[in-house]
Amino acid sequence: MKIKLDELTARLSSVQIIVLYYLSAIIISTFLLMMPVTLQEGVKLSFIDALFTAVSAVSVTGLSTISLHETLSYTGTFILAFILQIGGIGVMTLGTFVWLILGRKIGLRERMLIMTDQNQSALSGLVYLLREILVLIVAIELIGALILGVHFLNYFPTWQEAFRQGLFASVSATTNAGFDITGQSLIPFANDYLVQTINILLIILGAIGFPVLIEFREFLAQRKKGHFRFSLFTKIAVTTFAALLVAGTVFIFIFEANHLLTGKNWIEAFFYSAFHSTSTRSAGLSTIDINQFSTPTHLLLCLFMFIGASPSSVGGGIRTTTFAIALLSVISYARGNSTIKVFKREIMPEDIVKSYIVIMTAFMLCGFSVIFLSFIEPSFSLMEILFEVSSAFGTTGMSLGITPELGTVGKSLLMTLMFIGRIGIFSFLFLVRGKPKNEKFHYSKERVIIG
């Protein structure tokens, strides 16, 4: 049996194995969520709803077909937080630690798995990297939980309840899961700017990408020695992230100025705009019923959710760097340049093609999903369907409220989108990818008229 398993894994690509791990995590989570101890007394969870919640939790999306508030027991919220943690940090990171704890040597094959999961292209220092990620994320979560817990003493009757809520909120924000156990997302804190600021910071730390966090830590450690150079990836990821935050805030403000923000003062208007702009990176939390936004804001949120978070982060979507490189490519072309020069480096031509392939595949995937859903669920509007599809693919979890009302086919489609959004389009393409064929010979090249 051992030998057969080895033979099987040898045949599968590392991406396929990662996917198997994720699928296992989903199946185990489904059973965890269906355990009586997880649920409130008298509550029954159907298999499809448990599966949907499991996929949503492992992919840290936060879309839900049920009210967690009315479903999960006290213990259940800890179990859910644990699943979010697994999903957020990545099954492989955790798997590595199990191996380490069991004293098993990390071999080349395992390193390659981790490399694929974290999207790294260098093998060395990976185990060290993973340990750092885990320590960093847990530290961030604990600090967040502590601050929120202390502050929640103003809201909740007992300190146990305050810290339970604080811990869950911190884990949910840092992993960008966006689940809530209050039943109302962060709407009760619409005027509590401390809670919102902490949440914004936690969301950013989770979604900015692990490599960025690691580099910043190294930068801080080596600051005195000087000469620290950030990687091109970190520069592009952080710049794009910041640009999206600012653009989102500005446009939500413009679109809602004469609508939702009428009569609100500057601070209120700023927080409503900035919070939802940040939330689209992939958290999906909200401080307002987002149905109240107008159509242009809904469309903007769709676009931003589709773009998603940094690669190697807790988020989904096509990823910020993918968007940035495609955009830079268009700008370079329009300027008449044949190469992309940015931060005194040049982008590799194959990375440009890779980003376009990701975007094209994502568009086809989401476009097909929208057309298919509008066919099988004719009672929902185009806006509702587009929003839910973008939210699932971006593993954002914002919702205009139709997810609980979808049929089994619709729920399955959203589950698929959340899963692909989490593993990323590239891993998805690798999944279906075969061995290269017909690479040994070449036909002559011929020009084709384009555009």
Place this chain on the structure above:
Amino acid sequence: MKIKLDELTARLSSVQIIVLYYLSAIIISTFLLMMPVTLQEGVKLSFIDALFTAVSAVSVTGLSTISLHETLSYTGTFILAFILQIGGIGVMTLGTFVWLILGRKIGLRERMLIMTDQNQSALSGLVYLLREILVLIVAIELIGALILGVHFLNYFPTWQEAFRQGLFASVSATTNAGFDITGQSLIPFANDYLVQTINILLIILGAIGFPVLIEFREFLAQRKKGHFRFSLFTKIAVTTFAALLVAGTVFIFIFEANHLLTGKNWIEAFFYSAFHSTSTRSAGLSTIDINQFSTPTHLLLCLFMFIGASPSSVGGGIRTTTFAIALLSVISYARGNSTIKVFKREIMPEDIVKSYIVIMTAFMLCGFSVIFLSFIEPSFSLMEILFEVSSAFGTTGMSLGITPELGTVGKSLLMTLMFIGRIGIFSFLFLVRGKPKNEKFHYSKERVIIG
């Protein structure tokens, strides 16, 4: 003055000059349309509506803010047909003939202009090519007008009226303009399969691309000698065109089977599906009020209008070959291949990047337009706005009816989209394109994590 003009044109790229020609055609058309002789007695046409009609006619889109049926005089319909002809065949083709007639020698500079307008990459034989295009299109239109005119004797009281309607319908279908002077598109012929079949054939001949038509003529001429080889462009363009026609027909049939096509027999159902599938290539004619289609069909039509027709044809959109190459690139990648092999040839890597740049730019352009329109025109649904934007960019001209009700800003946006759709994204990028900068030195390349 002559010298100054030469200096000016020497500074402008050939694309910019083509655009200037198109703009001149639009301005002249606007004045032609505002002449009293063009209009019915007592009808007044506002400047914005005349301009909109001119842009729509020169770009052979067919979107309209007015009822032509109630606006144009008898003479006016001929003037409109003439403008469609200019737009359809391309300002440059006609310009070339003016030069030829005036006995002016066609120099290198003029050849380059024509080359850009017709998207050709070889200079030789261009004048010959243009003459062939004009002869072919006019021949096709006259044959179409003759058949339709004779058949229309069944519908109209006098032979003059029958042939006027036949001529206009033939020109409108062949140039894929999609204008109608009946006031109801082809709805009166919903059960006349001869009229529909002729229209389908004329639409295909106009939208399949001039190079394809020329190659087919050469193929027929050289058939007996054997050894004729179609270009890769023709093979890809024809295959994609056919695939889109079939896919459109099948999906409209599936989406409407239990909706619009309920109770219709097979022939009726086939013609409703096939006609509207063909019409999205860029004609925009319809045999039914397209508001009656369901949401998935509307979305499908949007997608197909966005793709549009062949390059170097009367149509707009991103163009069939652009779509085909991007799709082939994703499929090749998913299969693990690093090159695209098709019809025993390989696609040039720069053509792959070109097609992605076109698609990305088009997405941003249309996405921005949809968000902007939904902001300034909040009374229209997302579906209505998306449909009108796709229709304008694809120079298709199908409408859910909101175009006449848009404000001046909305109308101007649609005009811009029609114009860019007609000249093509590539020419649009060239328009804003500067001289290459910073090409002399290179930075070192650095990898970035994507997707």
